Amino acid sequence: MLLEDNVGIIPPYQTSVWAYNGMVPGPVIRIKLGETLQLKLTNNLPQATTIHWHGVRVPNAMDGVPGVTQPPVQPGESFTYQFTPKDAGTFWFHPHVKAAEQIERGLHGVLIVEDAEEP
Incomplete structure (x- = not known):
C-alpha cells in the first residue's frame, strides 16, 4: 500500500514522504528462487505510479513501465x-512514473531472491 506521511529525519524536523507500507526506505522483500512473488499495490497517492523491478527478468506485463508494459496505477486503483x-540476487524496486520525484520522496525498496539451496 502506498501512502503519504510525515516522518522525522533529523529531529525535530519533519518531512513529507511517500512510503510503501509506511516504511522509508520501503520494505525488504525476501523470497527463494523458484517461489512466486505476488504483491498488490494499492495507490493512495495523489498521482499515478507503478513498480519497476530493477534488474529482475519479469514478464513484460509486470515490468512497471507505464504506457509500455502496463498502464500506470491511478490514485485509488x-x-x-x-x-x-x-x-538469485539482490535487486531494488522503484516507480517509473515521475521516477525522480517518487524515488526521492521515499518510494524504493529491496528485493532479495535467495538461492533455493545452500551452496
Whole structure:
C-alpha cells in the first residue's frame, strides 16, 4: 500500500514522504528462487505510479513501465504484480512514473531472491 506521511529525519524536523507500507526506505522483500512473488499495490497517492523491478527478468506485463508494459496505477486503483524471478540476487524496486520525484520522496525498496539451496 502506498501512502503519504510525515516522518522525522533529523529531529525535530519533519518531512513529507511517500512510503510503501509506511516504511522509508520501503520494505525488504525476501523470497527463494523458484517461489512466486505476488504483491498488490494499492495507490493512495495523489498521482499515478507503478513498480519497476530493477534488474529482475519479469514478464513484460509486470515490468512497471507505464504506457509500455502496463498502464500506470491511478490514485485509488490497485494492481497485482505476480512473477517468478529467474535469477538469485539482490535487486531494488522503484516507480517509473515521475521516477525522480517518487524515488526521492521515499518510494524504493529491496528485493532479495535467495538461492533455493545452500551452496
